[in-house]
Amino acid sequence: MTQARKKKLTARIITAIVLYVLAAILILVSVFGFFLRGSDSIQNNLNTMRTHAVLHAASGGLVDSIASQARSDKLKELRARKDFRTLGLDEVNSTCDAAAAAARAEAEALYSNATVQNAAGLENAINAMEKAMSVYGGLREKERAVYSDLYVSLVENVPDWTDLLSAAQEDDAKLFSSLATWAEDLSVPANAHLQDGFVKLAHSMAEKEQAADDAELLQQLTASMVGAVSDWTELSELDDEALWEALNREVEGFSAAEAFKTDLLKKAKEYISAAEKGETIAVETKDEGAATVYDTVTDYSFFTASDALNAASEGVESAYQQLWGELNEIIPDLANLDKKMQKTIRTTLENTVWSGGIDYSSRYNAYAAQEGSEALSGSAAFLMQLSALARNILIAGIALCLLASLFMFWDTLTKRFGIPRTIITLFFIYLCLAAVLYDISVPMMLSNVMIRMGMYGILVLAMMPGIQCGIGLNMGMTIGCIAGLLGIVLSLQFNMTGWYGLLFSCVSGAILALPLGWAYSKLLNRMKGSEMTISTYVGFSFVALMCIGWMMLPFNNPKIIWLLSGHGLRVTHSLLGSYAHLLDEFLAFEVLGVTVPTGLLLFLLVCCLLMWLFSRSRTGIAMSAVGSNPRFAEASGISVNKMRTIGTVLSTMIAAVGIVIYSQAFGYAQLYTAPRQLGFIAASAILIGGATVRKAKVSHVIFGVFLFEGVLVLGQQIANAAVAGGGLSEVMRIMISNGIILYALTQTGGASRE
Amino acid sequence: MSAEYILEMNGITKEYGSNAVLKDVTLRIRPGEIHALLGENGAGKSTLMNVLFGMPVIHSTGGFKGEVLLNGERVRIMSPMDAMEKGIGMVHQEFMLIPGFSITDNIKLNREITKPWAVSKVLGKDLEFLNVQAMSRDARKALDDVGMGIDEFALVSGLPVGHMQFIEIAREIDKTGIKLLVFDEPTAVLTESEAAQLLSVMKNIAASGIAIIFITHRLDEVMEAADNITILRDGRLVSTLKKTETTAEQLAALMIGRGEESVIQVDKRKEAPSEKIAMSIRNLWVDMPGEVCRGINLDVHEGEILGIGGLAGQGKIGIPNGIMGLYDAVGDVELFGKKLPLNDTTSALQAGLAFVSEDRRGVGLLLDQSIEDNIVFSAMQVHRDFLKGPLHLKDTKKIRKTAEDMIQKLDIRCTSPAQATGTLSGGNQQKVCVARALMLNPKFLFVSEPTRGIDIGAKQLVLETLVRLGREQHMTIIMVSSELQELRSICDRIAIISEGKVAAILQPDDSDTAFGLAMSGAQLKGGETA
Numbered sequence A: 001m002t003q004a005r006k007k008k009l010t011a012r013i014i015t016a017i018v019l020y021v022l023a024a025i026l027i028l029v030s031v032f033g034f035f036l037r038g039s040d041s042i043q044n045n046l047n048t049m050r051t052h053a054v055l056h057a058a059s060g061g062l063v064d065s066i067a068s069q070a071r072s073d074k075l076k077e078l079r080a081r082k083d084f085r086t087l088g089l090d091e092v093n094s095t096c097d098a099a100a101a102a103a104r105a106e107a108e109a110l111y112s113n114a115t116v117q118n119a120a121g122l123e124n125a126i127n128a129m130e131k132a133m134s135v136y137g138g139l140r141e142k143e144r145a146v147y148s149d150l151y152v153s154l155v156e157n158v159p160d161w162t163d164l165l166s167a168a169q170e171d172d173a174k175l176f177s178s179l180a181t182w183a184e185d186l187s188v189p190a191n192a193h194l195q196d197g198f199v200k201l202a203h204s205m206a207e208k209e210q211a212a213d214d215a216e217l218l219q220q221l222t223a224s225m226v227g228a229v230s231d232w233t234e235l236s237e238l239d240d241e242a243l244w245e246a247l248n249r250e251v252e253g254f255s256a257a258e259a260f261k262t263d264l265l266k267k268a269k270e271y272i273s274a275a276e277k278g279e280t281i282a283v284e285t286k287d288e289g290a291a292t293v294y295d296t297v298t299d300y301s302f303f304t305a306s307d308a309l310n311a312a313s314e315g316v317e318s319a320y321q322q323l324w325g326e327l328n329e330i331i332p333d334l335a336n337l338d339k340k341m342q343k344t345i346r347t348t349l350e351n352t353v354w355s356g357g358i359d360y361s362s363r364y365n366a367y368a369a370q371e372g373s374e375a376l377s378g379s380a381a382f383l384m385q386l387s388a389l390a391r392n393i394l395i396a397g398i399a400l401c402l403l404a405s406l407f408m409f410w411d412t413l414t415k416r417f418g419i420p421r422t423i424i425t426l427f428f429i430y431l432c433l434a435a436v437l438y439d440i441s442v443p444m445m446l447s448n449v450m451i452r453m454g455m456y457g458i459l460v461l462a463m464m465p466g467i468q469c470g471i472g473l474n475m476g477m478t479i480g481c482i483a484g485l486l487g488i489v490l491s492l493q494f495n496m497t498g499w500y501g502l503l504f505s506c507v508s509g510a511i512l513a514l515p516l517g518w519a520y521s522k523l524l525n526r527m528k529g530s531e532m533t534i535s536t537y538v539g540f541s542f543v544a545l546m547c548i549g550w551m552m553l554p555f556n557n558p559k560i561i562w563l564l565s566g567h568g569l570r571v572t573h574s575l576l577g578s579y580a581h582l583l584d585e586f587l588a589f590e591v592l593g594v595t596v597p598t599g600l601l602l603f604l605l606v607c608c609l610l611m612w613l614f615s616r617s618r619t620g621i622a623m624s625a626v627g628s629n630p631r632f633a634e635a636s637g638i639s640v641n642k643m644r645t646i647g648t649v650l651s652t653m654i655a656a657v658g659i660v661i662y663s664q665a666f667g668y669a670q671l672y673t674a675p676r677q678l679g680f681i682a683a684s685a686i687l688i689g690g691a692t693v694r695k696a697k698v699s700h701v702i703f704g705v706f707l708f709e710g711v712l713v714l715g716q717q718i719a720n721a722a723v724a725g726g727g728l729s730e731v732m733r734i735m736i737s738n739g740i741i742l743y744a745l746t747q748t749g750g751a752s753r754e
Numbered sequence B: 001m002s003a004e005y006i007l008e009m010n011g012i013t014k015e016y017g018s019n020a021v022l023k024d025v026t027l028r029i030r031p032g033e034i035h036a037l038l039g040e041n042g043a044g045k046s047t048l049m050n051v052l053f054g055m056p057v058i059h060s061t062g063g064f065k066g067e068v069l070l071n072g073e074r075v076r077i078m079s080p081m082d083a084m085e086k087g088i089g090m091v092h093q094e095f096m097l098i099p100g101f102s103i104t105d106n107i108k109l110n111r112e113i114t115k116p117w118a119v120s121k122v123l124g125k126d127l128e129f130l131n132v133q134a135m136s137r138d139a140r141k142a143l144d145d146v147g148m149g150i151d152e153f154a155l156v157s158g159l160p161v162g163h164m165q166f167i168e169i170a171r172e173i174d175k176t177g178i179k180l181l182v183f184d185e186p187t188a189v190l191t192e193s194e195a196a197q198l199l200s201v202m203k204n205i206a207a208s209g210i211a212i213i214f215i216t217h218r219l220d221e222v223m224e225a226a227d228n229i230t231i232l233r234d235g236r237l238v239s240t241l242k243k244t245e246t247t248a249e250q251l252a253a254l255m256i257g258r259g260e261e262s263v264i265q266v267d268k269r270k271e272a273p274s275e276k277i278a279m280s281i282r283n284l285w286v287d288m289p290g291e292v293c294r295g296i297n298l299d300v301h302e303g304e305i306l307g308i309g310g311l312a313g314q315g316k317i318g319i320p321n322g323i324m325g326l327y328d329a330v331g332d333v334e335l336f337g338k339k340l341p342l343n344d345t346t347s348a349l350q351a352g353l354a355f356v357s358e359d360r361r362g363v364g365l366l367l368d369q370s371i372e373d374n375i376v377f378s379a380m381q382v383h384r385d386f387l388k389g390p391l392h393l394k395d396t397k398k399i400r401k402t403a404e405d406m407i408q409k410l411d412i413r414c415t416s417p418a419q420a421t422g423t424l425s426g427g428n429q430q431k432v433c434v435a436r437a438l439m440l441n442p443k444f445l446f447v448s449e450p451t452r453g454i455d456i457g458a459k460q461l462v463l464e465t466l467v468r469l470g471r472e473q474h475m476t477i478i479m480v481s482s483e484l485q486e487l488r489s490i491c492d493r494i495a496i497i498s499e500g501k502v503a504a505i506l507q508p509d510d511s512d513t514a515f516g517l518a519m520s521g522a523q524l525k526g527g528e529t530a
Helices: A002-037 A040-080 A082-086 A089-111 A119-157 A161-168 A172-182 A189-228 A240-250 A258-276 A307-330 A332-336 A339-353 A360-369 A378-408 A410-417 A419-437 A442-468 A475-493 A498-525 A531-552 A598-615 A618-628 A630-635 A640-666 A674-688 A698-722 A728-753 B045-053 B080-085 B103-107 B118-123 B132-145 B161-174 B192-207 B219-225 B248-256 B318-323 B345-350 B360-364 B371-383 B396-410 B426-439 B456-473 B484-490 B512-519 B522-526
Strands: A572-574 A589-591 A594-596 A668-670 B007-016 B019-029 B034-038 B065-070 B073-075 B088-091 B180-184 B211-215 B228-233 B236-242 B277-286 B293-301 B305-309 B329-335 B353-356 B444-448 B476-480 B493-498 B501-506
Touching (some): A040 A339, A040 A378, A307 A339, A419 A442, A419 A674, A419 A698, A442 A475, A442 A594, A475 A498, A475 A572, A475 A640, A475 A668, A475 A674, A498 A531, A698 A728, B019 B045, B045 B088, B088 B161, B161 B180, B192 B219, B277 B318, B277 B476, B293 B305, B305 B456, B345 B353, B345 B371, B426 B456
Parallel strands (some): B180 B211, B353 B444
Antiparallel strands (some): B065 B073, B277 B293, B277 B329
């Protein structure tokens, strides 16, 4: 038996060594690739590629245009024929395509191998173009950013554009200075060129506001008209003036509504004809408050360029003209192209010349996309490719290295950390490396991870007493979450904001969770052995029950109920006006670009500390004994049911506080089916941290939430960078969280069979 | 031609790993005889029968050495099915009957008599009809043979336990070609009259030429029914005797007899034990599955070590578990003159009782927690020791110091007090359990099976510790053990439990015969002498 094990061990070590060697080779190759990037010959090759790519873009555009011209000529010719209608669509298409292909082949033969007489001149032109474009691009980026900041602060801060406009009394200078009071940077001399744009913006905003106000007024008038007129059919025979007078008599406030006369008369006639047909008359209502909400996505239509930017733009223009001249010398037929085609070619050329950044591999890729790599052959092409792929090779090498370590230290690692924790930690390390290599902003990522740790941390902590008291993974913690959400809507109902609102939400949520958790624990105590099933089921059905509950509860603050029906709570409640991000921003500071949400992390740490202290108290020790061996606990005179009740209630109450903290960090409270998945996330996070379904410690909570959220945040960014299209991160979250739970359950099964 | 023996098992040796459970055992059965197989728990009876029936547990652990002959021919029995086909039947101790089926169905299960019809001729034998008349005829005959007048169509569920035993037997004798029947403790669940009937049925069966292996520990039944007797002890064949040449007393002595090999040497107590009663147990009934107590009456003197012995399943383990409130119990228990509430573990612990459980891994330890946490757990929960500060949090320093003391005192072999108990050896785990009980400073200690599954060195240490506690600290100790030798070496008195009652209270130096008879319940026949 030991012989077989030894054999297996050697096989594994050999595999590991082979993998290490492979990884070392890959890493060496990639280092060589990175080294190559700096060499002169590579730079020269890159320039050759660029020239070729530019030439290809120009000639390719010409060829495309000739081919499409040939196609349309052929089509014209066919249309002129008498029997055109008898031809099938397929036949027409194929004839035209054939003509286009023939023309294309001819043109390619003619232009694609155009001889370059003045290579130095072309290259100079390209260099000049690139320089001009990079100057222009950088400047434009900067100015647009300034504009965007100003735009956002104005749109968010100005309370009433109409007032602003009327106060200025048609004087644009006065208007601009009053705008500057809402966005300080506007009055900086460097931003003087933006003046006209923002004045226009103010006008447009005021118009929008006026239109919105008018629409609202019209709606009110219509509503009062419908309310006042009892029998529309009586008014049917009247002409416009008589009808207007009749309405003026019936409806209060119409005398002042001369401006809306036409609209109102039109409405009135609609109602009359509806009444004659016997239909019921109802006022259409618009979406609540839609008219007053402005998009804070920057609208660049009022952006004006500064003189410097204009100069840069002219520089680009002249550089392009020079380049175009050079290209015309090589391919004289370019001059014959129509304006539209010239513009298309220009865009392609611009994209080829300046790829928006200085990154080596993105430049290579941009040139290669225009078949610039064809300019090189043999070893030169190979070396170029190698240097371009160096980053990917490095990532592969590191991944291989991690894999090899996994093989090499499998026993040690899995014994210490368990299989899933080992794999996920390695995956996390890999993601960190990949993030650096993919140029993902590390500080932003770290800030994100910290926020999410604080956000989910307390929910994960709620799992701990559940596991300790022996009910296993408390999937029914959604009960606590719902109690917490009740606390939040209560605070919104009574318009509580700030610290007071947050505190009230936490405390009232926890108090509501107490009886719910108690009843839930009584149920669990009768179902020993199948808690996982029961708690998942109870969690889901309580969410379903509360879907009815949220509709029925007698909340009446118009901010939180459905406006149309007048009762029932809305699905999503913004906490922006009450206490969103209050904890995140408390004592928050920035180090090296990393924003540390001090308040949030501090709160999590305090909660963890309290939990740790509790687990060292007599009750806490008794509770975890019940969890790990109920018969042992019983033999020491501990009431198993009582301890399970304490644990379950504690878990439910912590979950209530957890959801409040979660919502304030998220900025929104979501009711109805939103809390359903939270139990699964919390369960998998604590399991990744090293807890089992029988044993959990505070360290498992902290480590688990860090690893789980870290993998998710990083994974999301990297998945987006590596694979186009979103949705991958959600798939990953589901895979990780459910996979981990499944693994933990199989582990318990194994242990109980021992 | 027919051989002299219907079954010969020659030189059977079976090892599980390095642990030999059968050593060169020989068993020979003649046709038509009732052959009793005697032995204490763990003597190797079950393993021998497992070999005979070719149970998977034997083959999957490396098989056995020796040969099995049926009718003089060497055979290899690879599975219970195989054994059945070769004419060996078993009447199980736990009934293997389907409650929702009728008696006939149960007797004929998987051997149904069928008759063909159109569809079954096409689609095969599985679709044939049952021939109910023929089946009930056979069942009737089998039931008559075992002396049961019961309707063969009655459902099994709801029948008295005794009836089920007879149905099992009826099923076995209904099998054609049965040559050898094994009865595994058939009288354990029967009333006296049923047992008598069973014995006469067995004699009838034997008279019809079927050989019977009769596994039991009731010596009086052996003396009544058996023709020959084989006695096993510790996996060895002690002897094979004719009934006519022996007595119950001799059998008892042979079953027990190992007077010379004492586990530890303990000086006998010099002064006579106190006459004061520490605990008096009156009419204690405990509902512990497999170890039911049915009216225990026992007095324990202050400062003595009282041993409780008896065979497995007779109820000796139920006594401490019942008094400690781990299983439902009724009766009157007085501790130092005060009434002890039953079914209340906390009160029992607070009254000064402590308990080292026989189920070390299940009840005795938190396997995933450290030695120190295990040792102080009960004291912390019951007496609120080892807590400090205004928040009453655990006092790590004090715990560590106490644990280190205990580790030294009891010689617990470990890397540190923080080692998880699950990684300790059985003996060291047992010492942790003892340490935990001692931390409660008990006046009265229950120790249940303290030496089960631990090595000889640890065994000695545990037993010496118990003696020291009794002699030096005047702690009253009840020690429950299946190892009679152990009880006899350290206890002042030994109560033997049989069928949930106290069969006898003996002195350690009483004869093997007395112990053997008490354990096999023979003295019950002569009246309640306990």
